[in-house]
Amino acid sequence: MLAFNLSSPADVIQGLAHRMKRRRIECGLTQRELATKSNVSYGSLKLFEASGKISVESLVKLAFALQAEAEFEHLFPSRPPQTIDDVVDRPLKQRVRRR
Helix, strand or coil, X not given: CCCXXXXXXXXXXXXXXXXXXXXXXXXXXXXXXXXXXXXXXXXHHHHHHHHCCCCHHHHHHHHHHCCCHHHHHHCCCCCCCCCHXXXXXCCHXXXXXXX
């Protein structure tokens, strides 16, 4: 089954900025308060909320300040095999995981 993604990178970025802003407001924080709490410059925070532009480091700092850091664990999950050929064709080193 094919999955179609109708959003663009710009849509994802804008959605991320919007959700972060909503979370900031839900936490009762002003932009200046969040900037101070996260150690991200006020200007960077304003730019992110307005345009979605931010460094990954600053984004992670904001997530920690808003207690949303656990969400990064779900960003690049491993993909499960779709067919038996995916399992068979995968080299043995990739199939075996030692703990």
